[in-house]
Amino acid sequence: MPSTLPIADPAPADGLLPPTAAEGAAMRDLGVYVHVPFCRVRCGYCDFNTYTATELRGARQADYAEQAAIEVRFAAEVLKRSGVPARPAATVFFGGGTPTLLPSGDLSSMLNAVRDAIGLAPGAEVTTEANPDSVDARYLDELAAAGFTRVSFGMQSAVPRVLRTLERTHDPERVPQVVSWAKDAGLQVSLDLIYGTPGESLDDWATSVDAALECRPDHLSAYALIVEDGTKLARQIRRGEIAEPDEDLQADMYELADDRLGSAGFEWYEVSNWATDAAHRSRHNLGYWLGHDWWGVGPGAHSHVGGVRWWNVKHPAAYAQRVLAGDSPGAGRETLDAGTRAFEDVLLRVRIRDGLPTEVLNPTGRSAVAGLIADGLVDAKAALHGSVELTRAGRLLADAVVRRLTA
Known part of the structure; x- marks a missing residue:
């Protein structure tokens, strides 16, 4: 979720959608995305709408779960009043930021808000992203007990030098441990990797892919590093402190990953995503690629229902002010032709x-x-x-x- 929001028409304070949004809705799944905009530190490559504790200015992490729950209830009412057929959520995805910086009880209460206001479809997929150093076995057990079915760990690399360039703070040796804890809790596991970090060699990347496979996850994502304008990494490259990513090397890295994942029994199902079988694909992300509907909860979150797309105000304090007043947190909206x-x-x-x-x-x-x-x-x-x-x-x-x- 990029930190810069598009320019479009203002979103109405009541959030109501035009009649066209309801057309064909019964044929589309509904997903819920919950953005948790908090991070312990800001990674130099990240352009997402996230905030460290010193950047919150007028907002508190401890208040966030209830604010998000208010928006969930608001969403259910808006969909109903807009004539969109009631559909329980087929998927719920907690992203960030680092959702697992919040207590597990906060994630549980936000999920319960979805369950109570919108409903969860039978067999709904419920995912949270997590940093390897932000959870322990008890935390993961609590997520599973609350109804989470899947966890996506931001592994990024198994090479400490590469992690330092990305400013990731976790110990790569912790990844197998957290994967084991998640599996013991009954959760499906995905690992996220990034390739093409400046200074990363093909051998470094092979080390990371092999380390990820040794953890025996159900799903693996591999994304080429993109240098986003306005990030610390972009400034470092502009000043000549770090080399730009090499696109030819990134292509070699992609092919290496595809070869090794294929040999290990993984099938690609989207350009940057592989799963052990169809049952372990990310159904939430497939909803995006297939053009289904989703409501994005939280600061800067994006939503799409029936060709209407909107996005929330960015800062947690502005977001809180809107939802506590009973208004839509939407900042802008567009109806796609x-x-x-x-x-x-x-x-x-x-x-x-x-x-x-x-x-x-x-x-x-x-x-x-x-x-x-x-x-x-x-x-x-x-x-x-x-x-x-x-x-x-x-x-x-x-x-x-x-x-x-x-x-």
């Missing part, structure tokens, strides 16, 4: 292994498929069956594929 929705459908769905039906493409996009096959970016057999599915080379050039499909 048909062309934008079609473009975003291609942009997101082409990234997943299940592919993009060629029938949703415009004539120019359909005619581009043959050239993409010839260039080795799209699978020929899948295309014959009416689906655009990326080859590995296509995954490395996914943005270029989208440009050609939407020209």
Whole structure:
């Protein structure tokens, strides 16, 4: 969740959605994203809307769970009053920041607010992100008892020197321990890795991938480091203190990860995500890629319901003021036109292994498929069956594929 919010129309204080948001809602899942904007320290590469204790200015972490619960109840009322059919949440995802900086009871109370106001679908996936140094066995047991089903640990790297460059504070030797505790609690486990950190070699990356696999997670994400404007890392690169990430090396790192994960029994299902089987894919993230609905709770959180997209005010103090007054915390809103929705459908769905039906493409996009096959970016057999599915080379050039499909 980038810290800079888009420019758009003001969001109405009552939060009500236009009638178009309800169209087809019964055919879409509803997810809930809960943003917990607190971190112990700010990592130099991070552009997310997060705050350390000294940056809160007028807000308290101890008050946050109740404020988020107020927004959850507000969300349920807005959806009802806007005529959107009632749907229990298929997924709930606590992200950040570091959600597990809060007591487990706070996460439990926010989840209970979702359960009481919106409902949880049978077998709902409930995930929290966590830093390896922010939980212990008891904490994870408490999450499982509260109804959490999954935890995603920010491992990033197994190489201390790389972690120092990223300004991550955890001890990499703790990762196997927290994974074991999570599994003992009955939670599914995902590990998040970052590749392409300045100074990271291909051997360093191989060490991290192998270390992650030794933990035997159910799911693994691997993201190329992106240097975001305004971050400490961007300033360090601009001053020449740190080298820019090498895109060719990042491509080699991606291929290495894909090879080793494939050999270990993992299947890619989205460009940056692998799972041991379909049951361990992140259903919440799939909801984003498939264009389903989600309500984002918390400062700076983004929401999308039926082609209406909005985002909340950024600072926790401003957020608290809005929700405690009974107003929408929304800062801006836009209603996507048909062309934008079609473009975003291609942009997101082409990234997943299940592919993009060629029938949703415009004539120019359909005619581009043959050239993409010839260039080795799209699978020929899948295309014959009416689906655009990326080859590995296509995954490395996914943005270029989208440009050609939407020209």
